[in-house]
Amino acid sequence: MTEFTASNGVRVVPTNNGATLYSPGDSWPMPEPHQMFANADVVIGLREFFQHERDEELGRWRWPEKPEFVVYGEYRRGEEQRFVRVIHEHDGAAVVVYEQGSDIRPNHPAAQAYFEAHPDRKSWHDAKPGELWVLTLDGGETRAAAVRRRLDDGVAHWIGEGISTYDLTDHHVVSGRRIWPEDAS
Numbered sequence: 001m002t003e004f005t006a007s008n009g010v011r012v013v014p015t016n017n018g019a020t021l022y023s024p025g026d027s028w029p030m031p032e033p034h035q036m037f038a039n040a041d042v043v044i045g046l047r048e049f050f051q052h053e054r055d056e057e058l059g060r061w062r063w064p065e066k067p068e069f070v071v072y073g074e075y076r077r078g079e080e081q082r083f084v085r086v087i088h089e090h091d092g093a094a095v096v097v098y099e100q101g102s103d104i105r106p107n108h109p110a111a112q113a114y115f116e117a118h119p120d121r122k123s124w125h126d127a128k129p130g131e132l133w134v135l136t137l138d139g140g141e142t143r144a145a146a147v148r149r150r151l152d153d154g155v156a157h158w159i160g161e162g163i164s165t166y167d168l169t170d171h172h173v174v175s176g177r178r179i180w181p182e183d184a185s
Contacts, residue, residue, distance in 0.1 A: 010045025
């Protein structure tokens with residue numbers, strides 16, 4: 001389990017023998033549990049932590065804006081369409097939502113938030129410095145680009161003719177194919 005921050009700012013940091021709690025805005029842990037008065041913030045923080053832990057176990061994502069909506073997914077139809085199932089926990093109502101939208105399927109803000117929080121990984125997102133790729137930008141133009149790693153921020157960027165320094169996951173890049181080194185498969 002990883003570190004968790006509840007909606008009220010209480011942080012729960014799992015340790016080998018339990019967890020350390022941090023009050024909102026503090027860098028110092030709260031007193032040991034046997035010395036601690038469990039105020040409302042701590043109780044809320046722990047409830048959300050245990051709910052988050054259970055959500056991870058069950059493979060669901062809870063919408064932070066309206067936590068009564070959980071998203072199960074992701075699923076795929078063919079190569080292109082990702083879709084998820086959104087469930088309203090209060091009444092069990094469920095809807096299937098495709099990422100790209102569809103005339104036959106509804107849209108839902110919880111699904112949109114899920115897709116924004118979990119962008120679809122593409123092959124060019126994992127490009128390494130020194131590789132050469134052919135990229136297609138959202139305007140349809142094709143460009144050759146190399147990957148370089150900027151020293152000031154440690155983030156890998158594309159660089160090439162007609163390409164400003166885009167982050168590897170920039171939304172303007174809609175497809176890519178590595179051309180060097182050649183793929184032996």
